[in-house]
Amino acid sequence: MRLTVHIDGASRGNPGPSACAVVFLDEKGNLREIHAKLLGTATNNVAEWEALAWALELALASYPQEELELDIRSDSLLVVRQFNGEYRIRSAELRTLAARVQALLKGNPNLKLSLRHVPREENFLADKVANQALELGRR
Known part of the structure; x- marks a missing residue:
């Protein structure tokens, strides 16, 4: 199965209240699933x-x-470049998250992924959902 997945993280304050969102689309571009969750206090890079x-x-x-x-x-160029090995990951917290991602990939050989950067306008739904989660979490 092939899926397009849009991801985004958001933080107010950096560090501050944060959330992330994941949007799944099928091969034809039809919406399959939307997910969002609050993360507590974190930086934007951690949320991404x-x-x-x-x-x-x-x-x-x-x-x-x-x-x-x-x-x-x-839409996070930093995360894309860190994941693809173009940038070093200096933060211990980000290294822990990157190790979690790598463990998921190594433990699931049936999972293949490509991660690429897109402008925020092309990632609008994930951005909107992450920010809505933050707003709802503030109420």
Whole structure:
């Protein structure tokens, strides 16, 4: 199964209240699932990495017996470049999240993914959902 996955993290204050969102689309671009969760106090980069890790966990839980190809799209250039090995990960917290992602990939050989950067306008739904979760969490 091939899915397009849009991810986003949001933080107010950096660090501050944060949330992340994951949006799954099928091969035809039809919406399959939308997920959002509050993360507590974190930086924006932590929220972005958390979105990536959570996207993998959600995909594996929703499609446990499937051969999965995930085309993951993020508006975080930092996370994309760190994941793809173009930038070093200096933060211990981000290294922990990156290790979680790598463990999920190594432990699930039926899961293949590509992670690429897209402009915020192309990631609007994930951005909107992450920010809505933050707003609802403040009430």
